Amino acid sequence: MKCSLLITGLVSLAIACQAKMLRLKLEQQGGNPVVDAFDSLVSHSGSDDSAQTPFSREQLGYPSRHHIPINKNEYYSQTVTVELGNPPQSFRLGLDLSSGNSYVVSSECIQIACMGSRMYNASASRTNHRDGRTFTLPDSPQGIISMDTLYIGGIEVPHQEFGEALSFRFFGPGLFGFDGSLGLAYDDNRPGSSVTGRFSFVSSLMASRDVDQPVFTLYLGSTRPNGPTGELTIGGLDHRRFSGPMIFHNIVKRGQWVVSLDGATFQNGDRVSRILFDRNETRAMVNPDYPFIHLANQAAYHVNERLAATRKNNREYYHRPCERIEELEPVAITIQRYSYWFTPQEYFIKSRDGVTCISIFQQIDGTTDDERVARGYDAVLGAVFLQKYYSAYDYSSHRIGFGLAT
Numbered sequence: 001m002k003c004s005l006l007i008t009g010l011v012s013l014a015i016a017c018q019a020k021m022l023r024l025k026l027e028q029q030g031g032n033p034v035v036d037a038f039d040s041l042v043s044h045s046g047s048d049d050s051a052q053t054p055f056s057r058e059q060l061g062y063p064s065r066h067h068i069p070i071n072k073n074e075y076y077s078q079t080v081t082v083e084l085g086n087p088p089q090s091f092r093l094g095l096d097l098s099s100g101n102s103y104v105v106s107s108e109c110i111q112i113a114c115m116g117s118r119m120y121n122a123s124a125s126r127t128n129h130r131d132g133r134t135f136t137l138p139d140s141p142q143g144i145i146s147m148d149t150l151y152i153g154g155i156e157v158p159h160q161e162f163g164e165a166l167s168f169r170f171f172g173p174g175l176f177g178f179d180g181s182l183g184l185a186y187d188d189n190r191p192g193s194s195v196t197g198r199f200s201f202v203s204s205l206m207a208s209r210d211v212d213q214p215v216f217t218l219y220l221g222s223t224r225p226n227g228p229t230g231e232l233t234i235g236g237l238d239h240r241r242f243s244g245p246m247i248f249h250n251i252v253k254r255g256q257w258v259v260s261l262d263g264a265t266f267q268n269g270d271r272v273s274r275i276l277f278d279r280n281e282t283r284a285m286v287n288p289d290y291p292f293i294h295l296a297n298q299a300a301y302h303v304n305e306r307l308a309a310t311r312k313n314n315r316e317y318y319h320r321p322c323e324r325i326e327e328l329e330p331v332a333i334t335i336q337r338y339s340y341w342f343t344p345q346e347y348f349i350k351s352r353d354g355v356t357c358i359s360i361f362q363q364i365d366g367t368t369d370d371e372r373v374a375r376g377y378d379a380v381l382g383a384v385f386l387q388k389y390y391s392a393y394d395y396s397s398h399r400i401g402f403g404l405a406t
């Protein structure tokens with residue numbers, strides 16, 4: 001922690017402390033999820049089947065990096081740039097909030113899936129070390145565990161372990177514009193451990209003297225023209241990136257960035273009313289790769305019904321005419337008794353022609369109860385939520401904080 005003594009006025013004395021933290025610029029691969037949703041609607045309507053289903057779920061897709069075949073245009077990922085090796089080789093890593101594993105594509109990969117990615121060449125690095133261990137990630141890449149110097153956010157971490165991916169079951173990261181993955185979740189049973197190395201990148205950083213606090217934050221960037229761009233900080237909160245309080249919520253299960261939702265809150269003048277979510281609808285994963293606020297089926301239906309947004313079948317997005325949306329009430333997602341508000345202009349997004357408005361409250365997907373139990377969440381707080389609310393992820397207190405982004 002760097003502290004400086006400030007003498008303000010004649011008598012008042014203050015100590016200003018700036019946490020030691022790393023700052024990494026976020027680059028979005030694959031465009032803007034919300035804007036693209038409309039581009040694909042506009043360009044598809046009239047041409048084929050989707051003319052009848054202007055809000056086709058398939059057109060935007062539900063980003064799932066590894067499981068299902070998806071169209072390149074339907075996938076969004078925030079990446080940061082890091083370097084590995086000596087001399088350093090540069091890689092764009094997608095943020096992975098659901099695992100602690102970090103890997104890069106290996107130059108020894110001969111699959112087509114590895115094309116399009118920059119590849120890590122172990123023999124071109126003087127500091128590479130391999131001890132013969134391998135890894136297999138449940139949701140796709142397999143490879144070998146390597147050790148090398150990591151350069152991240154201006155600091156150097158010697159002997160960092162990571163995965164070198166040699167094969168992918170479906171797609172490699174090159175299809176989505178990146179070269180590997182930066183795991184930001186953790187495993188509480190084995191603190192700091194990851195499948196692609198003994199220590200995750202973040203736990204190595206936490207153990208170093210270069211960061212103060214066991215926390216990372218996500219700022220997805222200002223929506224104002226020429227406003228600040230997105231940033232990942234590791235080691236502390238950036239107080240310039242939010243105003244008002246930061247409210248913390250305990251996570252549902254240690255190691256996963258999942259919080260429990262109470263419901264949706266509606267403010268009609270002085271009257272406040274709620275739609276409480278069912279117990280099976282409440283676990284929300286925080287994940288900027290998803291565009292919207294994706295709710296469980298019944299929850300999405302009831303919230304949209306209240307806003308007069310409909311869909312003809314479950315392939316469509318909830319939508320309504322834009323006419324008179326400004327007369328609608330503010331709506332909040334309520335997390336452990338604290339409400340995160342959206343105005344009608346924020347929770348409906350206008351198409352270019354200004355006629356049709358798409359709701360930011362959408363159904364998560366068509367999975368069954370059992371599938372949802374297995375994956376551990378029922379809902380997702382995606383990019384629209386994280387753009388409005390700056391988020392902080394606290395490894396030691398097992399909680400996530402949200403503050404109004406500036």
Ligand SMILES: *[C@@H]1O[C@H](CO)[C@@H](O)[C@H](O)[C@H]1NC(C)=O
Nearest residue numbers: 107108119121122123124125
């Ligand atoms: C990796 O680096 C070595 C040493 O510089 C070089 O001989 C080899 O061709 C490189 N491999 C690939 C696949 O680029």
Ligand SMILES: *[C@@H]1O[C@H](CO)[C@@H](O)[C@H](O)[C@H]1NC(C)=O
Nearest residue numbers: 278279280368369370371373
């Ligand atoms: C909640 O999920 C459990 C287990 O999947 C299921 O048996 C139960 O019927 C669900 N309850 C409701 C109200 O949907």
